[in-house]
Amino acid sequence: MTKHHYMGPLFTDFYELTMAAGYFDQKRVEMATFSVFIRNYAAKRDYFVAAGLEDVLYELKNSCFSKNDIRYLQKSGLFSEKFLEYLKKFRFSGEVVAMPEGTIFFPDEPLLEITAPLIEAQVFETFILNTLGFQTMIATKAARCIHAADGRPLIDFALRRAQGTDAGIKVARGTYIAGFQATSNVLAGKIFDIPLSGTMAHSYVTAFDNEQQAFSAYARTFPQSSVFLIDTYDVLEGARNAVRVGLEMQRRGESLIGVRLDSGDMADLSCKVRRILDDAHLYDVKIFASSGFDEFKIADVIQKGAKIDAFGVGTKMGVSADSPYLDIVYKMVHFKDKHIRKLSPGKVTLAGRKQVFRRVDSTGSFLEDIIGVRKENISGAIPLLNKVMGKGELIQPCPPLTAIRENFRKNFAGLDEKYKASGSGALFPVRLSTRLKALQDQKTVAAPAEGDN
């Protein structure tokens, strides 16, 4: 497993290839522009955090049909030899504009637009939706957790119940972008250079004759990095055992980092445990908490006065449990010389190649977004879509993860609190530019009604 896991052009819906064969027969090979955007706010989502671009660019740059792929398609008996010959030389030769990862955006705003010969643009739809959709969903969920934690560090614990192996790795990356401090995921730590966190499970405690013995043994192996899990038998007795071992460690010149709670009434227990630690003058020993946390439970326990210094955030964040998919779509907005526009009531697809402009004040606070036409200039506003690929080649190397994390931090600081509070109902102002509006009124081709595929 490396930073990128190449999937190849067969990672696609079959209809992308049958349509491609149709286009090939009809010589419909003109340039098309497809726009990727989220059509609606998902449940309780008031903003989104762009993520997944690096994987998309890697795939576009490297994708080609292997001999084995061609043989597989040939076996279906559906494709002409001429089309299969075409696929042998198939490479992505188009242009991509996109928001940098970590950018905050809103429904209807394209986070990526791709312009390429029709077949090339069509074939990557599935990979692009899968990749941008999932990673954006997770970075968004993680940002919501960060906001709820109000400065307390968060650690990604999602790997074991993520939806598959790739999801587990990408959750670690997405949470780090959104400001998580560390991950439990060793492979992601290695691949992306994310700090690791983790000490012991209940099974460790039960593998010893008693809890204090388990803590003592652990401290001998990890004299400077121990966090004791104290809820295996009884939390308060566990806290007292942690104190006993913590004081022994102190006498040896070592230091206990913290204790972890993994069950029960977190607000109540954390206060009692804090008292036990403080009574022993172990003021620096931190209280970690895990088990069922997401933005809702984090906010709830903080509001109830929990004395928790850091949270392990797992399953519910890692599958975005309250909203496990996004209404992300890939729509043709320009083909040959025509702007393509959807006319279905309530489901506006904005025609034309676009740019997203953001107006900010002198402190960097977001004022409004304006969706405009690609070549427009809106004075004083920052264009969010950058050209990242031309003629199938990267314009510049992808930024390091730390830079993406910093981009998110700055973006998040610019978004007013009222748009971060879950379900506040406050919608960040997004409008269309006069030019983009005018373009919508031109004679256009109606685009599809909606569905899964």
Next chain:
Amino acid sequence: MTKHHYMGPLFTDFYELTMAAGYFDQKRVEMATFSVFIRNYAAKRDYFVAAGLEDVLYELKNSCFSKNDIRYLQKSGLFSEKFLEYLKKFRFSGEVVAMPEGTIFFPDEPLLEITAPLIEAQVFETFILNTLGFQTMIATKAARCIHAADGRPLIDFALRRAQGTDAGIKVARGTYIAGFQATSNVLAGKIFDIPLSGTMAHSYVTAFDNEQQAFSAYARTFPQSSVFLIDTYDVLEGARNAVRVGLEMQRRGESLIGVRLDSGDMADLSCKVRRILDDAHLYDVKIFASSGFDEFKIADVIQKGAKIDAFGVGTKMGVSADSPYLDIVYKMVHFKDKHIRKLSPGKVTLAGRKQVFRRVDSTGSFLEDIIGVRKENISGAIPLLNKVMGKGELIQPCPPLTAIRENFRKNFAGLDEKYKASGSGALFPVRLSTRLKALQDQKTVAAPAEGDN
């Protein structure tokens, strides 16, 4: 991308490695047995379908720490040279018993038990939970869709909004196990030899000057395998265009397979479209439907009298949207000479190495399950856990996917209708054997309270 994607032993939570280092220091290397089971029924789930075993066995068989992995762990400064030396030679040498993929099971029943030296058994916890949890969740969701469709073919359309790349591939495999007829996922089709399905998207229709032209062009490329998407502009007009092109095809000796609906009131529209097709004597042209289908929507449109011949089932099935994770756990049940049992109220972990016995009648219908001790014999009952790995080696090759599919089919036929009806509240009878009950009453070590990690 091949059938198996090796992740390696770093695909784990960091605490598995810190615990391993602790065990290594303490020479706690005796044999441990861990049991994998689902603790509770998930929302509206009345049974589960075991899946993911093949990936687990592949990983166990091949897992070793590369030099690169060791260097990465060394850099953390947390691990002794002796422990790192141990990891260099680390291989899984244990035993695995498991239910064959496709087997139907219930909460508290182990679907897999692993017995190995403590460190080896501990390190794979994360991979095993990730793999069995996700694939079982999807096979279960897919089985529910199959039941709702009542014999109508289903096609997997989930790839574009699955949670990451691995999830997309595994959804195709899991749905095929549960009896889906085909997938849109080309790569999964190639890897697992699953039939492919897919024809055209709305963007295809809009890339032509009008709908009839788009259908005609498509039919010329695919004279024997065309399904026209008829809802781009107006469904009934789309149906009439499909009839025009379908009749042309008939005159040329070709045949139109079907039309697809992807939006609107499916029950009403499908009846109207059926009438239009029948009026043109195109009785064999099938009606496919997609867009937002899961077991609930399938049951709903069928109940309303929809004339739909086959369903494309996408996002909501592919992320198991109504229940996007399982309460699957990996618990120590035996260590050295001790049975380990959880004592927390309401969260019984059954101590001891186990077997699951199923009693069936002469027609194969399930009567009851009995969770017993591993070495027990219950006359007339079928043991569901088979030894699949010994001393780290496969006992026999994993069965082909078609055999797994057949195993599911037989299992599903054995499960009474009343347990398949969503949320019926009927619980299949599962009891403990007398011997397993007696073992629970012996002096045991209390095992952990619960949490994410």
